Amino acid sequence: MDLLVTNIGQLVTNDERNGELLGVIEGAAVAIEGGDVVWVGLDERIPERYTSHQVCDVAGAAVLPGFVDAHTHAVFAGDRSHEFAMRLSGARYEQILADGGGIYSTVRATREATLDELVDASLPRIARMLAAGTTTIEVKTGYGLDTATEVKMLDAIDRICNVLPIDTMPTFLGAHVVAPEFADDRGAYLDLVTGAMLDAVADRVAFVDVFCDTAAFTVSETRRIAEAAQERGLALRVHADQLAHTGGAALAAEVGAVAVDHLDYSSDEDLVSLARAGTVAVLLPGVSYSMREPPPDGRRAWDAGLTVAIATDCNPGTSYIETMPFIISLAVVMSGMTPDEAVWSATRGGALALGLHDRGVVAPRHLGDLVVLDAPSYDHLAYRPDGELVAQVIKRGKVL
Amino acid sequence: MDLLVTNIGQLVTNDERNGELLGVIEGAAVAIEGGDVVWVGLDERIPERYTSHQVCDVAGAAVLPGFVDAHTHAVFAGDRSHEFAMRLSGARYEQILADGGGIYSTVRATREATLDELVDASLPRIARMLAAGTTTIEVKTGYGLDTATEVKMLDAIDRICNVLPIDTMPTFLGAHVVAPEFADDRGAYLDLVTGAMLDAVADRVAFVDVFCDTAAFTVSETRRIAEAAQERGLALRVHADQLAHTGGAALAAEVGAVAVDHLDYSSDEDLVSLARAGTVAVLLPGVSYSMREPPPDGRRAWDAGLTVAIATDCNPGTSYIETMPFIISLAVVMSGMTPDEAVWSATRGGALALGLHDRGVVAPRHLGDLVVLDAPSYDHLAYRPDGELVAQVIKRGKVL
Numbered sequence: 001m002d003l004l005v006t007n008i009g010q011l012v013t014n015d016e017r018n019g020e021l022l023g024v025i026e027g028a029a030v031a032i033e034g035g036d037v038v039w040v041g042l043d044e045r046i047p048e049r050y051t052s053h054q055v056c057d058v059a060g061a062a063v064l065p066g067f068v069d070a071h072t073h074a075v076f077a078g079d080r081s082h083e084f085a086m087r088l089s090g091a092r093y094e095q096i097l098a099d100g101g102g103i104y105s106t107v108r109a110t111r112e113a114t115l116d117e118l119v120d121a122s123l124p125r126i127a128r129m130l131a132a133g134t135t136t137i138e139v140k141t142g143y144g145l146d147t148a149t150e151v152k153m154l155d156a157i158d159r160i161c162n163v164l165p166i167d168t169m170p171t172f173l174g175a176h177v178v179a180p181e182f183a184d185d186r187g188a189y190l191d192l193v194t195g196a197m198l199d200a201v202a203d204r205v206a207f208v209d210v211f212c213d214t215a216a217f218t219v220s221e222t223r224r225i226a227e228a229a230q231e232r233g234l235a236l237r238v239h240a241d242q243l244a245h246t247g248g249a250a251l252a253a254e255v256g257a258v259a260v261d262h263l264d265y266s267s268d269e270d271l272v273s274l275a276r277a278g279t280v281a282v283l284l285p286g287v288s289y290s291m292r293e294p295p296p297d298g299r300r301a302w303d304a305g306l307t308v309a310i311a312t313d314c315n316p317g318t319s320y321i322e323t324m325p326f327i328i329s330l331a332v333v334m335s336g337m338t339p340d341e342a343v344w345s346a347t348r349g350g351a352l353a354l355g356l357h358d359r360g361v362v363a364p365r366h367l368g369d370l371v372v373l374d375a376p377s378y379d380h381l382a383y384r385p386d387g388e389l390v391a392q393v394i395k396r397g398k399v400l
Numbered sequence: 401m402d403l404l405v406t407n408i409g410q411l412v413t414n415d416e417r418n419g420e421l422l423g424v425i426e427g428a429a430v431a432i433e434g435g436d437v438v439w440v441g442l443d444e445r446i447p448e449r450y451t452s453h454q455v456c457d458v459a460g461a462a463v464l465p466g467f468v469d470a471h472t473h474a475v476f477a478g479d480r481s482h483e484f485a486m487r488l489s490g491a492r493y494e495q496i497l498a499d500g501g502g503i504y505s506t507v508r509a510t511r512e513a514t515l516d517e518l519v520d521a522s523l524p525r526i527a528r529m530l531a532a533g534t535t536t537i538e539v540k541t542g543y544g545l546d547t548a549t550e551v552k553m554l555d556a557i558d559r560i561c562n563v564l565p566i567d568t569m570p571t572f573l574g575a576h577v578v579a580p581e582f583a584d585d586r587g588a589y590l591d592l593v594t595g596a597m598l599d600a601v602a603d604r605v606a607f608v609d610v611f612c613d614t615a616a617f618t619v620s621e622t623r624r625i626a627e628a629a630q631e632r633g634l635a636l637r638v639h640a641d642q643l644a645h646t647g648g649a650a651l652a653a654e655v656g657a658v659a660v661d662h663l664d665y666s667s668d669e670d671l672v673s674l675a676r677a678g679t680v681a682v683l684l685p686g687v688s689y690s691m692r693e694p695p696p697d698g699r700r701a702w703d704a705g706l707t708v709a710i711a712t713d714c715n716p717g718t719s720y721i722e723t724m725p726f727i728i729s730l731a732v733v734m735s736g737m738t739p740d741e742a743v744w745s746a747t748r749g750g751a752l753a754l755g756l757h758d759r760g761v762v763a764p765r766h767l768g769d770l771v772v773l774d775a776p777s778y779d780h781l782a783y784r785p786d787g788e789l790v791a792q793v794i795k796r797g798k799v800l
Contacts, residue, residue: 081780084779088732088782286785289733290783320784321786322784322787325786332488333690375481379481379482379484382488384722385726386721386722386726386786388528388788
């Protein structure tokens, strides 16, 4: 698609050459050809050769790179709203899980659903994410916990990605929790997840993920899964230190994970290790909001020199949140980030958390993925938490 | 409008005769004639005489009374997003106000705006509130602080109310802060607010409101304004104990205010006085969220036996929040209410805070104002804070 986006009041480029963290240009325009940005500059100096492109005049609005949501469980079946009410009445997450609820409840529903049903349940959710400006999304498996259902989840992701103009990065999360039928034989489940199940999905996923925490997998089990992933050339992500400080973040740094997510209970030393290892910290303030727990400390993560991403963790248990603008608000209001840091973390930070260097920046040779706000400044995103401020989404140069 | 709403999976009636706080009926239908509810019952027992009405089949969705937003400053001009960023950098609300920002910034912009400009700035905001299920809204003046602009604000409210099918209750808030040109003569401004300015608006407003707090009016000044309102037969509302415990809530109870709003710093004794006086407590958790302050204690207010409402306080400085579903989420997550209490406070509580007994309840002889959710249960409202769950709004029997 050849497109010329003009009359941009405030353009967030995330390109340091344009100054400071967000590389903001006032009075900007962007030219896109073949889905990629080919030119970024001042609106009053648009080169002649782009003026025959289709024009998208945004009338002074703020424009940002498309949001990259680097941690979601957006494909699932079933309804767990009642668990939210149970937790408000004092039930603990770990106890709900131990009683066969929590993740196990979604596993049952996802196993029972046909592929069509799973797509029907999940597609509207991901369509809503796209409409709210998310142009690239990571989606995890992990509600199957048997090979057939894990593969069915990947089939659902493929089907949705074929219908919606959103880029989807699938992650294998067989190590979400131990499958219920292996409750008395964790070792056999680990054999499956690091063996036949992993083999069945290895050529269809970008990452292997492990939920390393008190209610899920130990550090040594996580190490074993990491090794299996690396043997197959797959990059690693780790859920760590969400429920307690178990050492998952330190392990993630040690084994060179691309990203480590949650970090609510991580120590200062963990953060230093992650920064040294170049592992991206993915903070998930929506979980803390929904669980009524203390928020992840975004201020500390930035000050530790980490590359920080923020994501929805969209899932039916602990964060039924779909939109990145709301996560930006939470990151500022609850996690102590500045609006600039939160916007960067929702765009370039998210891209880096997925190992993607072709997006999250508005510059030549990057994807033409843009979000047009119904506001003159990105400051409005944190300022108006229920503002529904995304007016238009442009994906690879196509105005959706 | 004659309408039959059928196939309601879960109907919140707020009618105690149907059981518990929310009077929920599963598998319900509602008949509306001439804008009023005429029948509520089981979907399988709809009387013959309603079956020729226009049918609105909601396919198993949850239906609630229209939200009543009992505290807003939704008519204003100007942009104060930069103040939000200033506060994040440590600036205090009182200091911004003392420096001529805050409310004074909006006063300048609102005075400068023509009536058309004020309507153009405010109508989309109120349209959005309506689309999110708010069928009755209170709107305060108080960004004029001179007679002409206070009247212009009432004109804007009238114009918007003529265009949008939303019921608007205007409140005179000349006593928002002392007008800047009276900074050295508070007494003269009080003379104006209790005299000529009040006379100019008295027959156009439902209430008189006072911002009784450290940065605004003292308790004795508030008492004087209350007396002037009562002399003209106008009911009183009071902003109290938002910034500090100044005694405003106790005064509101003493003078029989309809509602007292904020109450963040009120004492337990204050709450007892308010409960005895029958004054409705309007809690505004969106302000605490946006200001990064401790939330109002909804649990304490309910446990004190108060009639509790929740509202957006939509305003450009301390709570640029437009939608009641998000306020319900905040009331549950931050203020410790149960989902049932939050839904009641957003509907019947809001109506009572405005002295309205003809809405907030789905029962015969009440307005046919309904909200249809894109969800099977009202539990989803708190569970999905950015869910945009309002699928349809019905105002006085008309599907919007």
